[in-house]
Amino acid sequence: MISAVVMTGPGAPLEVRAFERPEPEPGAVLLETLGSEVCGTDAHLWKGQLAGVPYPIIPGHVSVGRIAALGPATASGVPKDVSGAPLEVGQVVTFLDVYGTCGRCWYCTVGHATTRCPSRKVYGITLSADEGLLGGWAEYIYLRPGVHVIPLPAELDWRAFLAAGCGMPTALHAVTLGEIAFGDTVVVQGAGPVGLSAAVLAQLRGAGSVIVVGGPEVRLDAATRFGADAVLDIATTTPEERLAAVREATGGRGADVTIEATGVPAAVPEGMRLTRDAGRYVVVGQYTDAGTATFNPHLDLNQKHLEVRGCWGSDVGHVYRSVRVMARYARQFSWTDLISGEYALAEAQKALEDVAAQRVVKALVVP
């Protein structure tokens, strides 16, 4: 029997349940879990802040495992990784948590906006535990036929990959949309996993300066260790002071590119103001509905000639590229330092609470 953590509904205590070991159907893959991320979204799930969640679920959307079994070949052949290489038992892999993007709807085919495909489901979030081992906080994970699998290169420690977690592909998507030019001043709002990853990725776009606005201090310290040129603590500064500081650092103009990764509505108009005229502002942190914000369309948008880009979700490319980047620049950034604690399945409840309380930067569930 296989143990897995089950979240039965909002607010209910997590349970560890036993599941049958599944035999992979054609095209499917069974992973023995090495570890799975605990992410802010898991806290949102537990608080019932996301719509359309089919409780009970097995949480854990970004995970790494060792291939334990492969299903038989299908008409399209044996299960393959994203590059087209056949998968092998024993390989250490991750996978795209998003499953079922249809490739046929208007958004997939005409709009080329696959993260808005209405058929997409997410491992650990919108797939029910009643349907199987479809989340990472479990001894094994069942990858249905069609799940996108990406091997981890030898030079990339799986703990490092999980330490960045889903923040990395999310940030990679946002920073890509930011279209940072060489030498740009980049402001990152938020010092959580997405913000830290964005601060790193901005350097890997050749930013001339990276300023992280956020808190608490433990996270700002991490930002500094990861190369931020300056940090601004929201607990000890006013928006006016932050605006003054960013302008001071940019010849009075403001940031060339700003990346929002906070989840706080008021951060959005502030971010518009922190950005220079004709700059670019990417909003990726407003993952749940936390209310409204007020801005001045003349001053904050039209006269500024500002570009604002909302950024939703990740696709295969973002995860594939995250793995490539983390492997290539592994020595420059010590991701594993971010891991404050590893939790067994039976300790998942505590992991969730520690993350919700921001007592840790990054927690892993390690079965």
Next chain:
Amino acid sequence: MISAVVMTGPGAPLEVRAFERPEPEPGAVLLETLGSEVCGTDAHLWKGQLAGVPYPIIPGHVSVGRIAALGPATASGVPKDVSGAPLEVGQVVTFLDVYGTCGRCWYCTVGHATTRCPSRKVYGITLSADEGLLGGWAEYIYLRPGVHVIPLPAELDWRAFLAAGCGMPTALHAVTLGEIAFGDTVVVQGAGPVGLSAAVLAQLRGAGSVIVVGGPEVRLDAATRFGADAVLDIATTTPEERLAAVREATGGRGADVTIEATGVPAAVPEGMRLTRDAGRYVVVGQYTDAGTATFNPHLDLNQKHLEVRGCWGSDVGHVYRSVRVMARYARQFSWTDLISGEYALAEAQKALEDVAAQRVVKALVVP
């Protein structure tokens, strides 16, 4: 002596004053005015709603004239048009009202955002009548050395060009930023000169459908004559009804691209909602500070994966391209029908009031 209309200050009655006929300095051009546009901005100027206006001014920023005299050659040669051809006395030309973009500041050279150059001045708006004939509501206009001059092709009636007026380059800039794809559904908010031009230009990008949201009826009728597939009157519909109508027309998705040209802050969050997920929204109509707007960053921006682009001002290219497009497609769109009245210099006050009251679609001052 030369007569010109002078606006001495906010609210003060317009006056007609006499000026000496200037002798063009090296590189300068003297135009005999054929006509000049009366635009909503002139009403803003008269109400004192723009900052930094050096009253007294001669209004009139988009104008057409016949070259009356050319200044001597400079080190760079005789005065030339934007294409590099020498100008000749007798030619019918327009010119870019924006003057003095420095080509040397950070915005001009590094930011490539010339409409945010702090040195730019605008004929008829931010150049004082004390400095000369620097506005179009006058018998002659003095083009300083370096003003960008564009001849009107024979097939483009100067009245047609002025009928579109500054709305055309403004809309051309906005529609360019809209990156309309073939077959897209385009919503235009606003049926004034910018909105009508945007509705025309959307068709000249191959839009599959153009929906104009605005009023009053006389302007919506013009929109229909100019090819709009549907119009929605803001006087007789609620925002919810408009959203329902746009979704109904787009398989439930919303507009692919929306262009805002209203000047009303509340139009901005409405426009975000009228646009589909992963669509694009260009805000060009918030030309003066008319207050704030409230939106939901999660629903209206982040989860929508929406792109929002503020659009400020026009550059030489926008006016040059406007002339090219209006000349090429002149037979398809009857611009001169928009002209509700022509006013002599002595009637400029009435022109201003008619425009401010939206009693006319387009008024010209014809000295």
Next chain:
Amino acid sequence: MISAVVMTGPGAPLEVRAFERPEPEPGAVLLETLGSEVCGTDAHLWKGQLAGVPYPIIPGHVSVGRIAALGPATASGVPKDVSGAPLEVGQVVTFLDVYGTCGRCWYCTVGHATTRCPSRKVYGITLSADEGLLGGWAEYIYLRPGVHVIPLPAELDWRAFLAAGCGMPTALHAVTLGEIAFGDTVVVQGAGPVGLSAAVLAQLRGAGSVIVVGGPEVRLDAATRFGADAVLDIATTTPEERLAAVREATGGRGADVTIEATGVPAAVPEGMRLTRDAGRYVVVGQYTDAGTATFNPHLDLNQKHLEVRGCWGSDVGHVYRSVRVMARYARQFSWTDLISGEYALAEAQKALEDVAAQRVVKALVVP
């Protein structure tokens, strides 16, 4: 029994064969053919100029039909069109000839270059007659589960759609890559179906001038009727004369954007020279290997700061947008005039020969 034209191999006479009427499997659609295009590619197929063709095939890749029967619903529901609306018996539809794009390989998921997916097959080209009614020159066409179906709007005559044929989505792809700006001078090399469609689409991007370079005269006449501002006959001009003519028309600079649609290697370096410095050149007509071309990398590419874009194939979006654009602007362009002849199945051999000899602009097979 159902009649279909079969091409058994390169050079062999076409045959009309009888097929069983298939019963649609779940998700499939059976079309009663209204008409199918005869395209230059069919002549290439007959001459054996394409690799990987699984003869025998039923030619005909762009077709229109009436839905005769629908297969049962699958797990994803009843068969739907690209917009998500359920298909109905009796609807007049077209479909994307490209079938089987996998949505899983590196090119589909990471490269976002679906026209380079190695799994794609094409109706009428790379699907064998041994597998069924998988081409348009037949009384019925069998659309396998997953084929992308697009209804024709009432305002779009199916003959008009076929008159443009596959040239339209191909040109739409190329013109999209051309990123034509308002008022640009566009040169189109080639006056066949792709070139004519490109000349039309350039006008629907607001080109300031469209110059078609090609032949023979019958095609250049069509180009003129479709709005080309000038035509240059390759039979009566030298490359030097054409270059001089294009420069003369553009203030000495050359075309802002050039679209190649010729199939002749030597046209490529000529097109580079016809394009202005810092312009853009799209190469879409080199569909088969017709040999090499020679150019000067310094003069023709590097110093010119030229952008050159090869363009391969079409995806769902290109066909969907073609239908939208042709329906919306149907009255402006009389596509059906291009149809020189309609051929019954038994006359398909003659159709092929007429097209190969360029005796017709466009031929249709109408069963």
Next chain:
Amino acid sequence: MISAVVMTGPGAPLEVRAFERPEPEPGAVLLETLGSEVCGTDAHLWKGQLAGVPYPIIPGHVSVGRIAALGPATASGVPKDVSGAPLEVGQVVTFLDVYGTCGRCWYCTVGHATTRCPSRKVYGITLSADEGLLGGWAEYIYLRPGVHVIPLPAELDWRAFLAAGCGMPTALHAVTLGEIAFGDTVVVQGAGPVGLSAAVLAQLRGAGSVIVVGGPEVRLDAATRFGADAVLDIATTTPEERLAAVREATGGRGADVTIEATGVPAAVPEGMRLTRDAGRYVVVGQYTDAGTATFNPHLDLNQKHLEVRGCWGSDVGHVYRSVRVMARYARQFSWTDLISGEYALAEAQKALEDVAAQRVVKALVVP
């Protein structure tokens, strides 16, 4: 009196001549030279391979100096740097060698392609010694009013800046056009100053792998020290072997982005083949006319869906961003190691010959 190296004509021995110390006119700046680059272009100049060079010239286009004197203020105020800060005597600065971009011609205003402005002149290349101290191989450099001045930040050693030299802004322009995505495999053809800079900048775009193709060994060793993941020596490999090696490293696909920096025409078709389908190829190294190249438009361009971008010259932004990037990432890349020798004015002839013979990676003239 001021000493300067003068190149009197192609092939003639360099001379050291004495000049009067100029008094800066309004807006001008006099620099005391700290050092000036010796670049491959200087060898081209000496061999007479560039057209339009107004011999005699003072070579040296990328230079660093200390401000010795400032001209009086003009109507636009005191001389300022690119960011708008007033310049001060004693500051260590560089400047954009390109002077006189007009900001008024069609290319400057409509085409937005300032590196194709016909008025541009280049310090050390197309400005004559008869007009003054307009090149860097001199004790002092005279910066005319309007020359774009950029201070070097304290953390950027001026020798490091010159070690990268004009290769850095050139490469920065090319790599920007390359639009490298996170994790991309980037091939750089050429291991000279442009190629080495491109290899570094690719890493500062988050490339997943950088492969340098070139020679001789001393340069490939430098490439490896600067982080290249692999090098391919053109002296010991065939084009077929290089293609095989690049495909082997990319799952059979080829490079996502290739940057050409060789000057050899045959490298261009090879580079097209080294790049994957739907990839991007930037050609920046074909600076002089070295003859023609032959390619297959079907296989190498059209079917590949390849994008090829010629890249000419640098603008202010490229130099400004080069300074920002070199200062920010100075510790990661030891530029000064590239300097093989420093030469006094009297040794300039030897510097030129050492560079022409590729005996050195980088030489500086230090007066």
